[in-house]
Amino acid sequence: MPSYEQLSELIDPENTVLLTVECQQGVVGPESALPELARAARSSGALANVARLVADAHESGVQVIHAIAERRPDGRGANRNARLFHAAERLPVQQLSGTTAVRVASPIEVSEEDIVVRRLHGLSPIQGTEVDALLRNLGCRTLVVTGVSANVAVPNAVFDAVNRGYRALVVTDAIAGVPSDYTQAMIRHTLALVATLATTDEVLACLRRPRRA
Numbered sequence: 080m081p082s083y084e085q086l087s088e089l090i091d092p093e094n095t096v097l098l099t100v101e102c103q104q105g106v107v108g109p110e111s112a113l114p115e116l117a118r119a120a121r122s123s124g125a126l127a128n129v130a131r132l133v134a135d136a137h138e139s140g141v142q143v144i145h146a147i148a149e150r151r152p153d154g155r156g157a158n159r160n161a162r163l164f165h166a167a168e169r170l171p172v173q174q175l176s177g178t179t180a181v182r183v184a185s186p187i188e189v190s191e192e193d194i195v196v197r198r199l200h201g202l203s204p205i206q207g208t209e210v211d212a213l214l215r216n217l218g219c220r221t222l223v224v225t226g227v228s229a230n231v232a233v234p235n236a237v238f239d240a241v242n243r244g245y246r247a248l249v250v251t252d253a254i255a256g257v258p259s260d261y262t263q264a265m266i267r268h269t270l271a272l273v274a275t276l277a278t279t280d281e282v283l284a285c286l287r288r289p290r291r292a
Contacts, residue, residue, distance in 0.1 A: 083284065086277055089221050089248060090285040096219040097136045097143045099129055100204050100226030100236055100254075102187055105172050105180025106148075107227060107255075112172035112180070119262075120227055120255040128253040128279040129225045130186040133193075139286045142217050143193040146204030148232070149174045149181040156199045163202075163231070203235035211243055221246045223282065224274070229256030229265045237274050247274035250282055 081089070089095075104110070107126055111117035120126045136143050150157045152175055158164045167174075174180050181197070183189050198208045205211055214222065222240045224233060224247060233254050240247040249270050256262040266276065 080277060080281070081275055083281075086275070086281060087285045087288060089246060089275060090223070090282065091221070092140045092286070094218050094220040095141050095223060096214055096217055096221070097132060097141050097223045098204065098210070098225065098236060099133065099143070099145045099183070099187065100224065100232050101146065101148050101228070102126065102129055102184055102226045103147050103174070103180065104182050104184045105174045105178075106184070108180075108184045110172060110180075112167070112170040112174065115257050116228055116255065119257050119259055123252070123255050123259065125225075125227075125253050125255040126184065127186060128250065130188070131279055132223070132225060132250065132253060132282060133187050135283050135286045137188075137190050137192070141223075141286065142219075143190070144210060144213065145183050145187075145189065145193060145195045146208070146210065146226070146232075146236070147181050147183070147195060147197045148204075149176045149197050150199060151176055158200050202231055203239050204232060205236055205239035205243070211239075214245065219245060221248055223248045223250060225250050225253040227255050229254050229262040234265060234269060237270055241273050248282075249274045249276055250279055251276050252278050
């Protein structure tokens with residue numbers, strides 16, 4: 080883990096953006112299409128930690144982007160080139176545009192300043208979406224990644240951020256996947272190689288520190 084000084088230098092509200100990945104009702108909510116993942120996100124405290132980070136980001140002036148995965152009722156534009164997509168089509172809860180399933184899940188609070196980016200295709204919240212252009216226009220240097228899942232979308236976000244020249248920071252207790260021990264293996268053996276790792280409390284301590292005038 081980085082020192083407080085190193086982390087404080089990395090997390091500057093003027094050039095830091097907090098990204099929440101697929102923290103939507105149909106994924107991590109009570110009526111999730113993926114109940115095992117939803118239980119992991121809630122029982123581990125990851126979803127609550129995302130909510131804490133979002134609340135402090137609002138207070139400290141850090142921009143928040145919520146990345147939402149959804150599909151049209153007719154499925155136009157959606158991928159069908161992997162087992163994951165075919166399995167998703169058969170789930171009892173569909174992430175359909177305009178439904179409650181694609182709303183940001185509680186206890187996360189969305190403010191007027193937050194940006195919600197919705198995608199109809201792929202596995203990454205960055206590749207092929209508006210997120211990269213938004214980050215550049217916002218002057219982002221450090222992207223703080225949270226959400227689900229540690230199996231697919233979170234590592235995709237981290238790799239895409241690093242490939243585009245951003246500094247990625249993964250909040251280790253604000254991401255979740257299944258099974259839970261796989262999340263820890265992903266953090267230790269993969270994400271640690273390309274991103275800075277920190278806990279929610281460590282990030283919050285940096286966000287709450289006094290700033291020079």
